[in-house]
Amino acid sequence: MSAKLIDGKLISAAVRKQVTEETSAFTAETGVTPHLAAVLVGDDPASQVYVRNKERACRKCGLKSTLYRLSDKTTQQQLMDLVAELNADESVHGILVQLPLPDHLDSTPVLDSIRPDKDVDGFHPENVGLMLQGRPRFLPCTPHGVMKMLAHENIDTTGKHAVVIGRSDIVGKPMAGLLVQKGSDATVTICHSRTTDIAAVIRQADIVVAAVGIPEFVTGDMIKPDAVVIDVGINRVNDRLVGDVEFSAAAEKASAITPVPGGVGPMTIAMLLGNTLKAAKQSV
């Protein structure tokens, strides 16, 4: 392996340390403890792990977290009612509805109904709009975590060709939106399931961000020498977590690369904590 490993555990620990210190100072000054309400519907095993990790991380940093567990029989109205209750509860600063929801529930009206000033995932259309206009309230956690990693590693994105693979509202689109902002100044290409000759596009990339959800989709031969490779993918293969990038082959070509696990994943949680603290600060 010739690439430098971008250590998400290390970088996220630094972010969490800063959140812990700022939370402690904020609580001492105001008497307010930042409070995240997490809503989990159904018993998807991966979602249970994610929510548990988020709760644990909150507690470790001095934030309060409350988990609302709803059965997989929950109706759309019941879920919307809970969000309305949390919107009205002044002791709650951040609301997170863990995705994916069970098939019978429509996530769009649920996410749209979260108060934008409590939308710590940054998925509400108002927050997406603010982000795209370059005056963010809450940045979506995963793309924000990626930007933090690039900054931590002193990777200059100015004028670089960044290829984002995936166009989801959660990762791909906001990732491209952040990379193209003034200050980041990358030239961005978004690839998706209908892109023609995707390998040829990826081969042009100075920075590759893979958010596809297909194990080892990006193979080593697609990586331009000395490219930076950010692997957002989390795929379970035979009880092992695998990214969207063929790690060892890509690491031979890249200048820097994130591992899975221990790459982008820990950053996502750290940025959520930061957003919850920000929501609490904005509420006083």
Ligand code: NAD
């Ligand atoms: P998604 O399924 O919503 O989107 C996947 C995207 O990949 C789509 O836009 C689609 O167009 C594209 N795609 C699918 N097949 C393709 C193909 N053959 N060629 C090119 N593009 C293709 O997924 P998502 O929510 O964006 O998540 C992507 C991956 O990132 C998943 O593995 C997910 O588990 C992971 N993820 C990780 C974190 C983290 O914290 N590390 C956070 C969110 C998602």
